[in-house]
Amino acid sequence: MKKLYIICNSHLDPVWLWNLSCGRSAWINTVHSVVRMMDEIPELKFTCSTAAQYRWIEETDPGLFRKIAALVEQGRWEITGGWEVQSDAVIARPETLVRQALHGKEYFRRKFGVEVTTAYCVDSFGHGADLPKILKETGFTHYVCLRMHDLPPLFTWKADDGSGVTVLRINSSYGTGGVTLAWLDDFLQEHVKSPLERQAMFFGVGDHGGGLSRIQLRWLQEAREKYDIVFSTLQEYFRDVADLPLPTVTGELGPVFRGCYTSCHEVKRKIARATRRLIAAEKLGVPAAELDSAWKDLLFFHFHDSLPGTSTRPVYERDVFPGLGGVESTADRLIDREMHRRGAALDTRFMGQGGVLCRNPHPEEHNAILAHTGFADPNGTGRYFNALRDESGKEYPLQILPPPSTFGPAGMAWGVLTAVVKLPAWSSRSFAYAYAEKEYPALGFAVQRALLDKLSFEVYFDDTHSWGFGLEKFSSLSGRAERIRTEEYVNGPVCSILRSEWKYGESGITLDLIRYAGIPETGVRIRLDWHEIKCALKLVCRHGLQKPEFLTGSGVTASRRLTGSSYDEVISCDWRHGKLCSRYPGSGEYSMIDWCAACSESASFAVYAPDIHSCDHADNMLRITLARPILYADxxxxxxxxxxxxxxxxxxxxxxxxxxxxxxxxxxxxGMAAARLVNAESCEITAHEPGRDLYPVRDLPPVQIRPALLEAYRFNEDGDCEIHVRNPRGEAVEITLPEPAGKQTIPPRSLKIITWRPKENAQSKVHAS
Structure with a gap:
């Protein structure tokens, strides 16, 4: 007789259509209900994920928390998941998914003595192709999920580096809240017809907690007279199917709900900035304990209804945005503290009127953009600063850009003091504000004017709601914005800005194309004054390449969305400009993390963006989705x-x-995207002698990791050095770390976490798949 394993659970989104306080209350109520029922029914077992929700119980009801711990020890309450929350798993950066595991698993080890090896993300909107690498590297062997294309209920999911996990695809739903007896009968009959001898059924009231239904439990007990039904844990189920031959699946499990890549840009912007600031603080040696709470908050708001933009407006305004603002504020304050502590130790008397301290966070030389709002002529000499000068006397041009305000304190000259300086790897340098006699030539606008001719804004009709139900691509063009004015806004030796104004309907767009001296990329600043609805706004880049590949950043490596062979067959023709023109296949809307690009044999065109996650390639144009106005939680x-x-x-x-x-x-x-999106840290400092009574500053030892990429580098909770490195290449690379870690080999297309005790202490600890 075929066997059915009942996995009792109660899915609860901590925030979604309700605020965080409501979610906490619902979860506490759910746990009370479940524990009572488990006391009444000794054979009942319960499976539960999400470290953040266990913490709520621990912090509010220690007696209830002890009851959970006792059930865990008895083997009846199963801790699964091992993450802080059930995160988004498509546009979340790989580093944040690593941190989900590091924080979540450490909590479960410390509080329950449990090593969680089953990852659990049953309500996220797709699963990125590199996720098996991240799961394997952080100690998971199995993955339970939902929301994907039609795949077997059990399979091995492999990434392109060979990492694999056993996946259980939930057959129907994670909950049975609205289930009737007739539905249960039908499900059991289908179970008998299935070729799989052992199946799992997820059982319990869900989508807002609630525990288990007594009526449904009675139905199950009655059905056991006819079917082989057992209450089980996921660990027990995976043990019983361990010997089954399983098909292998590769690639992304999705896409699902493509509209979420763009919905509510503000949450994506805040999460991107908060993530980078926390990582920057770690590189400056901030102790892990000082960042622990901020990391937990950041990871919490990666929840799969927060980051994708599908919660209500009150949830964002009351919980998500304030929470992320606190993360940013914490990181910014600690970065400022560490920079100024370093500044206090310097002899900066060569700075007659103050200057700038900067630190390169890259393991290679970096052209850093320094920009600080301040006085252009602090002593009223009638002469503006026009250079930065280091202690050896070497000069760099300085340019005063327009500030956010139209005036300065007491009406004095005020602006954004801007320079580009070349910094050696892992170095700190200080520069004085100065006056240069040399005249540096202005950059001009030739590059921006040539680029502007390749850019436009297109608007597409979109009524696919918050999630993008049924959305595969934006194909119904509503119109194009009209460029109404172009202005040479700023021109100097450090920076030039070509500004253009655009009009669409009742909306306006300001496009700034920005060139910096010594930096090959062109900065783009787009100010939207948008008043249209039911549409998607795209920045269109006519790159002019011949049959390019279309690639996106999607985790550890690049994802190929269109290849050269995609152009071998013309799919349709259009009548355009008085003649019949061929149309080649478009990619459809895809997710991106940090970058996307069109690459041909002779040239490439790339977009680097820290908080934009949606793009496509159609009609030989790279199109970046900038905005998708939606009703909240529609x-x-x-x-x-x-x-x-x-x-x-x-x-x-x-x-x-x-x-x-x-x-x-x-x-x-x-690597090119990372080098441009992560700038040097800097702060303004004044002229002074070296301080004598100083705070200790602990710098991470330099590492040599190129051509591998540095994802994060920190002193971890144990005081050890910990580095997260990814290798997007198709061959292994060797990196050199301080002893005792020494030389390490990073396998092709992989992510690796390495820890070591610095200097004379115990030997390195390496977490490797």
């Missing part, structure tokens, strides 16, 4: 309500970089 087929308004209305900003390149290997693009 879910078909339920009637819409515009009381809380639409996202993306009014003034907002997008920042990105455009790179026109020669022939580039896709393996190079992740």
């Amino acid at each position: 879910h078909a087929p339920f009637p819409p309500d515009d009381y809380y308004g639409w996202t993306e209305q009014g003034v907002s900003e997008r920042r990105l970089w455009l790179a026109e390149l020669g022939p580039v290997s896709p393996e190079e693009l992740p």
Whole structure:
């Protein structure tokens, strides 16, 4: 007789249609209900993920927490998942998924003595192709999930580096909240017809907690007279199917709900910045304990209804945005503290009127953009600063850019003091504000004018709601924005800005194309004053390449969305400009993390963007989705309500970089994007003698990891050095770390976490798949 394993659970989104306080209350109520029922029914077992929700119980009801611990020890309450929350698994950066595991698994080890090896993400909107690498590297062997294309209920999911996990695809749903007896009968009959001898059924009231239904439990007990049904844990189920031959699946499990790549840009912007600031603070040696709470908050708001943009407006305004603001503020404060502590130790008397301290966070030389709002002429001499000068006397041009305000304190000259300086790897340098006699030539606008001719804005009709139900590509063109004015806004030796104004309907767009001296990419600043709804706004890049590959950043490596062979067959023709023109296949809408590119044999065109996650390639154009105005939490087929308004209305900003390149290997693009998106840290300092009574500053030892990429580098909770490295290349690379870690080999297309005790202490610890 075929066997059915009942996995009792109670799915609860901590925030979604309800705020965080409501989610906490619902979870506490759910746990009380489940524990009572388990006391009444000794054979009942319960499976539960999400470290953040266990913490709620620990912090509010220690007696209830002890009951959970006792059930865990008895083998009846199963801790699964091992993450802080059930995160988004498509546009979340790989480093944040690594941190989900590091924080979540450490908590479960410390509080329950449990090593979680089954990852659990049953409600996220797709699963990235590199996720098996991340799961394997952080100690998982199995993965339980839902929401993907039609795949077997059990399979081995492999990434391109060979990493694999056993996947259980939930057959119907993670919960049975609305299930009737007739539905249960039908499910059991289908179970008998299935070729799989052992199946898992997820059972329990869910989608807002609730525990288990007594009526449904009675139905199950009655069905056991006819079927082989057992209450089980996931660990027990995986043990019983361990010997089954399983098919192998590769690639992304999705895409699902492509609209989520763009919905509510503000949450994506805040998460991107908060992530980079925490990583920057770690590189400056900030102790892990000082960042622990901020990391947990950041990981919490990667939840699969927060980052994708599908929660209600009150949830974002009351919980998500304030929470992420706290993360940013914590990281910024600690970065400032560490920079100024370093500044206090310097002899900066060569700075007659102050200057700048900067630190390169890259393991290679870096052209850093320094920009600080301040006095152009602090002593009223009638002469503006026009250079930075280091202690040896070497000069760099300095340019005063327009500030955010139209005036300075007491009406004095005020602006953004801007320079580009070349910094050696892992170095700190200080520069004085100075006056140069040399005249540096202005950059001009030739590059921007040539690029501007390749750019446009297109608007597509979109009524696919918050999630993008049924969305595969934006194909119904509503119109194009009209360029109404172009202005040479700023021109100097450090920076030139070509500004253009665009009009569409009741909306306006300001496009700034920004060139910096010594930096090959062109900065793009887009100010939207948007008042359209039910549409998607795209920045269109006519790169002019012949049959290029279309690639996106998607985790550890690049994802090929269109290859050269995709162009071998013309799919349709259009009548355009008085003649019949061929149309080649478009990619459809795809997710991106940090970059996307079109690459041909002779040239490439790339976009680097830290908080834009949606793009496509069609009609031989690279198109970046900038905005998708939606009603908050608008879910078909339920009637819409515009009381809380639409996202993306009014003034907002997008920042990105455009790179026109020669022939580039896709393996190079992740590093090129990272080098431009992560700038040096800097702060203004004054002239002074070296301080005598100083705070200790602990610097991480330099490492040599190129051509591998540095994801994170920190002193971890044990005081050890810990480095996260990824190798997007198709061959292994060797890196050199301080002893005792020494030389390490990073396998092809892989992610690796390495820890070591610095200096004379115990030998290195290496976490390797």
